[in-house]
Structures are given as C-alpha cells and as structure tokens.
Amino acid sequence: MEKRIETERLILRPLTENDVNDVFEWAGDPIVNKYMPYPVHKSPVTVQEWIRTINPENNEFGFVLKENGKVIGSGNIRPESETQYTVGYNINRAYWGKGYATEAASAMIRWAHDTLGIQEFTAQHATANTASGNVLRKCGFQIDHYGQYSRYDGSETFDATFLKMHID
Numbered sequence: 001m002e003k004r005i006e007t008e009r010l011i012l013r014p015l016t017e018n019d020v021n022d023v024f025e026w027a028g029d030p031i032v033n034k035y036m037p038y039p040v041h042k043s044p045v046t047v048q049e050w051i052r053t054i055n056p057e058n059n060e061f062g063f064v065l066k067e068n069g070k071v072i073g074s075g076n077i078r079p080e081s082e083t084q085y086t087v088g089y090n091i092n093r094a095y096w097g098k099g100y101a102t103e104a105a106s107a108m109i110r111w112a113h114d115t116l117g118i119q120e121f122t123a124q125h126a127t128a129n130t131a132s133g134n135v136l137r138k139c140g141f142q143i144d145h146y147g148q149y150s151r152y153d154g155s156e157t158f159d160a161t162f163l164k165m166h167i168d
C-alpha cells in the first residue's frame with residue numbers, strides 16, 4: 001500500500017532521517033508541545049531516534065509543502081482497534097492559521113477510509129486547545145464526551161474533548 005497522499009498544497013509521506021532539522025523546528029518548540037503528552041525534544045538527536053523508531057502501523061505522515069519541499073508538520077492516523085482509527089497532528093508554529101492542519105488531517109482520514117476501508121474515527125484535544133477543536137470540527141468530527149488526559153510524566157492533566165466520526 002502506497003503511503004503518499006497529495007492535496008492541493010501538500011504531499012503527505014513517511015518521515016525520513018533527512019527530515020530531522022525540519023521536524024525539530026516544531027518538535028523542539030515548547031508552544032507546539034504545550035498540550036502534547038510527551039516531552040518537548042531538547043535536540044535533533046532525539047528527533048532522529050524518534051523518526052528511526054516510528055512504528056509503520058501508526059501511519060505517521062510528514063506534511064511537505066509542495067512549493068518548496070519543506071516539512072511543516074506531521075501527523076498520524078493510527079489504529080485503536082481493527083475497525084477504528086484515531087487522528088493526530090502538529091504544525092510548525094510559523095505555518096499556523098493557513099489551513100494546513102485541516103487539509104492534512106482531512107486527507108489522512110480520507111486515505112484511511114479509501115485505502116484501508118476504515119469507517120470509524122476518533123480524535124481528542126485539550127479543551128483549551130480551541131485551534132485543534134476547530135480543525136477536527138472542520139474535518140467532520142462531532143463531540144462524543146468530555147474527560148481528561150495527563151502528560152506521560154504526570155506533570156500536568158488537561159481537561160479534554162473526545163470526538164468521533166463515522167464515514168460510510
């Protein structure tokens with residue numbers, strides 16, 4: 001199965017170790033990391049290790065700007081069960097507010113539906129992270145329930161909104 005998705009402005013394809021410096025621009029940014037459960041990357045070395053150990057089953061895609069080849073974000077559409085997948089994404093702060101997350105997330109969902117036959121999708125965001133809530137609503141998600149999640153190191157707990165979507 002080919003992991004390459006083309007949208008109007010982006011190519012989505014697996015990250016490679018050549019992408020380390022572009023990825024570090026957001027993976028090392030504490031503002032982008034604010035609501036992430038995992039810690040901010042302190043150097044490109046740990047980003048490289050992360051890219052090297054990505055589980056292909058998680059369908060992680062780098063978001064590449066067609067106009068100049070720069071990787072401006074990444075995301076994934078990964079299984080929660082055989083029939084239900086969940087979506088996530090991060091965008092380099094310099095590229096926020098231009099519709100890229102919505103374009104990439106919708107495309108990953110469409111890909112999972114059309115190539116893998118997935119019909120049930122979930123997503124979650126810190127309730128305070130309204131930008132992500134807007135992305136998910138524009139993708140077609142609806143609120144399912146409210147809850148919480150914590151950073152892996154236990155340092156912070158966020159009120160969270162859990163969403164779902166069915167596509168025939």
Ligand SMILES: CC(C)(COP(=O)(O)OP(=O)(O)OC[C@H]1O[C@@H](n2cnc3c(N)ncnc32)[C@H](O)[C@@H]1OP(=O)(O)O)[C@@H](O)C(=O)NCCC(=O)NCCS
Pocket residue numbers: 031032033035088089090091092095096097098099100101102103124125126129130131132134135
């Ligand atoms: C959430 C995030 C991915 C959104 O990316 P984006 O490419 O800016 O999103 P889009 O441009 O598609 O627009 C989504 C919303 O962003 C918000 N937005 C618009 N301009 C913005 C700006 N200048 N700065 C921040 N957010 C802005 C708006 O709420 C917009 O919704 P609207 O168009 O209905 O008003 C990005 O802010 C990010 O990487 N945040 C940190 C990581 C994160 O939170 N990931 C998701 C975890 S659930």
